[in-house]
Amino acid sequence: MAVTTPARERTRREIVRQAMDLFQAAGYNATSLQDIATAAGCSKATVLYHFSGKPAVLAAVLEPAAADVAELVRQLTALPPSETQEFAIRRFTDLAVLHRGVMDVIQDVIPVIENVPEIAGLVADGIRLTEYLAGSDDTLDRDLAKFAVNGLLGECRYPGERTDDELRRLCDTALRRLLRRD
Amino acid sequence: MAVTTPARERTRREIVRQAMDLFQAAGYNATSLQDIATAAGCSKATVLYHFSGKPAVLAAVLEPAAADVAELVRQLTALPPSETQEFAIRRFTDLAVLHRGVMDVIQDVIPVIENVPEIAGLVADGIRLTEYLAGSDDTLDRDLAKFAVNGLLGECRYPGERTDDELRRLCDTALRRLLRRD
DNA sequence: TTGAAAACTGGCCGATCGGTCAGTCAGGAT
DNA sequence: ATCCTGACTGACCGATCGGCCAGTTTTCAA
Numbered sequence: 001m002a003v004t005t006p007a008r009e010r011t012r013r014e015i016v017r018q019a020m021d022l023f024q025a026a027g028y029n030a031t032s033l034q035d036i037a038t039a040a041g042c043s044k045a046t047v048l049y050h051f052s053g054k055p056a057v058l059a060a061v062l063e064p065a066a067a068d069v070a071e072l073v074r075q076l077t078a079l080p081p082s083e084t085q086e087f088a089i090r091r092f093t094d095l096a097v098l099h100r101g102v103m104d105v106i107q108d109v110i111p112v113i114e115n116v117p118e119i120a121g122l123v124a125d126g127i128r129l130t131e132y133l134a135g136s137d138d139t140l141d142r143d144l145a146k147f148a149v150n151g152l153l154g155e156c157r158y159p160g161e162r163t164d165d166e167l168r169r170l171c172d173t174a175l176r177r178l179l180r181r182d
Numbered sequence: 183m184a185v186t187t188p189a190r191e192r193t194r195r196e197i198v199r200q201a202m203d204l205f206q207a208a209g210y211n212a213t214s215l216q217d218i219a220t221a222a223g224c225s226k227a228t229v230l231y232h233f234s235g236k237p238a239v240l241a242a243v244l245e246p247a248a249a250d251v252a253e254l255v256r257q258l259t260a261l262p263p264s265e266t267q268e269f270a271i272r273r274f275t276d277l278a279v280l281h282r283g284v285m286d287v288i289q290d291v292i293p294v295i296e297n298v299p300e301i302a303g304l305v306a307d308g309i310r311l312t313e314y315l316a317g318s319d320d321t322l323d324r325d326l327a328k329f330a331v332n333g334l335l336g337e338c339r340y341p342g343e344r345t346d347d348e349l350r351r352l353c354d355t356a357l358r359r360l361l362r363r364d
Numbered sequence: 365t366t367g368a369a370a371a372c373t374g375g376c377c378g379a380t381c382g383g384t385c386a387g388t389c390a391g392g393a394t
Numbered sequence: 395a396t397c398c399t400g401a402c403t404g405a406c407c408g409a410t411c412g413g414c415c416a417g418t419t420t421t422c423a424a
Contacts, residue, residue, distance in 0.1 A: 008371075027293040029211055033412065043373050048413065050371095110339075111209040111290050143337065143344075143352045144359075150336025151329040157292075162325075170325045177326075177359050189401065215382065225403050230383065232401095 012050050015040045016060045024101050024159060027108035028058060058109065059118035065099035066122040073125045076132050085135035089179065092133065093171045096152055097164050103156035133179060141179075148178045194232050197222045198242045206283050209290035210240060240291065241300035247281035248304040255307045258314050267317035271361065274315065275353045278334055279346050285338035315361060323361075330360045 018039035022031040033054060037044040051057045059066075072091050076084050096103060109116065113123060126149075134145035152171055155162075162170070200221035204213040215236055219226040233239045241248075254273050258266050278285055291298065295305060308331075316327035334353055337344075344352070 011371080030294070032410075034410090044412090045373055045375095045414085046371080049373090054412065108293050112212065139348075140352065140355065143348075144356060147333040147337055147352065147356050151333030154332025154335070155325065155329055166321075166325075170322065170329065173322065174326060174329050174360060178356060193401080214380075216380090226382090227384085227403055227405095228401080231403090236382065 008050075011040070011042060011046065012060075015042070015047055015050060015057065019057050020061045020101060020105070023058070023061060023105040023108070028105060029108060029112070033057075055116045055118045058105075058116065061105060062102055062119055062122055065095070065102040066119070066125070068095055068099065069122060069125045069129060073128050073132075076129070084132050085179070088129060088132040089172075089175050092129065093168060093175065096156065096171050097168045100156045100164070100167060101159065103153055104159060107153050107157060133175070135179060144178050148175055190232075193222070193224060193228065194242075197224070197229055197232060197239065201239050202243045202283060202287070205240070205243060205287040205290070210287060211290060211294070215239075237298045237300045240287075240298065243287060244284055244301055244304055247277070247284040248301070248307070250277055250281065251304060251307045251311060255310050255314075258311070266314050267361070270311060270314040271354075271357050274311065275350060275357065278338065278353050279350045282338045282346070282349060285335055289335050289339060315357070317361060326360050330357055 015036060019031070019036045022035055022039060026035075033044045033047050036057065037047045040047070047057065051060065072088075072095065075091075076088060079087055109119070113119070130145045130149055131142070133148065134141040136142075151174060155167065155170060197218060201213070201218045204217055204221060208217075215226045215229050218239065219229045222229070229239065233242065254270075254277065257273075258270060261269055291301070295301070312327045312331055313324070315330065316323040318324075333356060337349065337352060
């Protein structure tokens with residue numbers, strides 16, 4: 001709680017903030033380091049002074065969401081199997097709304113995701129989460145869960161078109177129709 | 183037909199063939215004209231001799247699917263409203279399986295789709311098709327239809343993982359669970 | 365006040381991109 | 395035999411990319 005944020009942290013935060021907006025608006029691949037630097041009010045060299053490279057900027061943008069997903073997976077691991085699917089559906093909806101901007105960014109990264117080792121952890125957690133959403137080892141259930149995640153990612157694409165409440169309702173409805181087989 | 187395919191058509195076809203494979207494997211943005219030329223056994227200049235630019239190559243790759251979608255929309259227009267949703271679901275499933283490779287390619291183009299006027303027709307038809315899938319003007323129904331299309335696009339991403347029959351079953355199940363409200 | 369460390373930057377690099385262009389070449393028509 | 399034309403190509407272009415580095419400016423503890 002310093003009276004003034006140290007210069008390092010202040011600049012770093014601004015870079016991540018602006019990178020987030022640009023990644024959402026134009027996509028990761030279409031956003032250059034120069035774009036990020038200009039938006040953050042510094043030089044491209046400064047961006048590379050704070051981050052080891054473009055993928056590191058991406059990892060910093062995704063980090064809060066990645067942490068939440070990791071925590072969710074941790075909680076799911078400790079839950080009795082009978083409760084995991086319902087818990088996964090409910091909490092995944094929460095995270096999707098909370099981090100809808102990040103969901104948007106992820107869309108654009110998927111095609112080149114194997115070239116970005118910085119976010120391998122998030123990818124692995126996402127796969128585990130999908131398995132919990134499926135609720136069984138059945139191939140069709142697994143595929144439907146992946147279908148649901150893909151659909152949800154797509155729905156987060158256009159930020160201004162939906163309020164958080166609308167997104168929550170859509171997400172919840174879609175997941176329950178696709179996944180719940182009581 | 184002709185004993186020997188005219189050189190023009192032969193080269194053109196090979197370029198489209200190879201571009202299709204590369205777009206699927208690596209994505210449109212990550213595939214360079216040089217990549218396509220090398221795969222097709224000609225020079226980059228030859229690709230640009232046959233096509234006015236990279237977007238024109240994309241349009242040629244998508245053309246068969248675009249034609250089928252246009253035909254489907256035409257048929258839907260002439261159908262009584264009580265039959266359109268069921269017809270759309272059934273035929274859309276058919277087209278998704280038939281053109282699953284194209285569905286894969288489209289995924290990668292969506293972020294930059296507004297910069298590719300060559301495929302504006304396919305985009306417009308896709309939107310109209312989504313409206314028929316929704317079955318009503320209700321916002322949630324519309325969103326669920328878009329959700330379904332996004333999910334389906336995502337499921338076509340990894341070509342080798344599913345047989346056509348598995349994809350058909352998944353597609354049909356998911357669409358009916360999401361869309362049908364009887 | 366001062367000096368060393370931290371923060372920052374302009375300029376440059378090699379690579380790659382989509383695209384252009386002048387010119388080569390085979391082969392059918394005359 | 396000549397010419398013409400469609401198919402094709404190597405060389406090159408300007409732009410842009412991510413990244414690097416030497417050097418300048420700012421910060422802050424001693």
